[in-house]
């Protein structure tokens with residue numbers, strides 16, 4: 001069995017070790033320098049591969065995504081036919097994302113940004129504390145990542161809702177769905193977390209209209225993809241005071257360009273796409289499980305629906 005690794009070269013060594021620990025007889029070649037006869041490769045492990053490249057490997061049995069979001073793979077409109085694209089679902093990735101979300105939900109709920117700013121100026125001042133049960137947190141997207149984070153935020157006592165394409169039944173989480181459900185969901189949400197896949201239907205979903213539908217003083221946490229947000233609309237909503245603050249982990253262009261207004265904006269916190277990083281030693285278990293299914297002639301878990309885009 002032969003693996004093709006098509007992602008940042010500095011990540012290759014950890015993946016090589018994790019894969020060879022599970023498939024000791026396999027080959028593991030890093031694109032482009034180590035690639036031999038393209039017909040020899042069975043599985044491609046990828047993150048944002050160059051468009052058209054995967055099609056040049058004629059015998060692939062599976063395309064394994066290094067990320068939960070597969071938009072970087074699906075932009076390639078010449079993907080090989082009939083090769084399953086498999087989305088990463090991994091315990092470490094999911095738990096890491098929930099930690100990031102919990103941290104920022106608590107930050108905004110307890111107004112720690114304001115306190116840290118005051119204490120840095122030696123200002124001793126207290127604000128009224130809001131009952132956790134009255135704090136309305138909302139998740140745009142209740143997939144693998146959104147539902148885990150929503151359950152954990154709900155477990156702390158917050159009033160949690162989620163919006164998704166179809167109705168979801170998650171204990172402790174009020175479900176809104178479909179186009180009609182979006183505005184009522186936004187109207188009640190004081191802390192909004194974006195964890196949607198990036199598709200044609202969700203691109204630009206955080207825009208002038210949807211931001212205006214949030215209550216005055218709402219906060220935004222985007223840990224999905226940069227293009228979910230119309231940057232000019234978010235900046236205008238922050239500057240008008242309608243939106244209190246935003247934590248952004250993802251951007252239209254990454255790394256975020258040095259001259260981007262987000263860097264210096266007093267109401268924006270930028271993190272460098274670290275909300276949750278893939279841990280090879282754990283994610284390789286999921287790959288092993290899927291490869292075994294494919295080798296046994298069965299469909300892999302979490303196969304991407306190319307029409308839906310996730």
Ligand code: GLV
Pocket residue numbers: 066067068069070
């Ligand atoms: C990271 O952005 C991922 O899609 O897992």
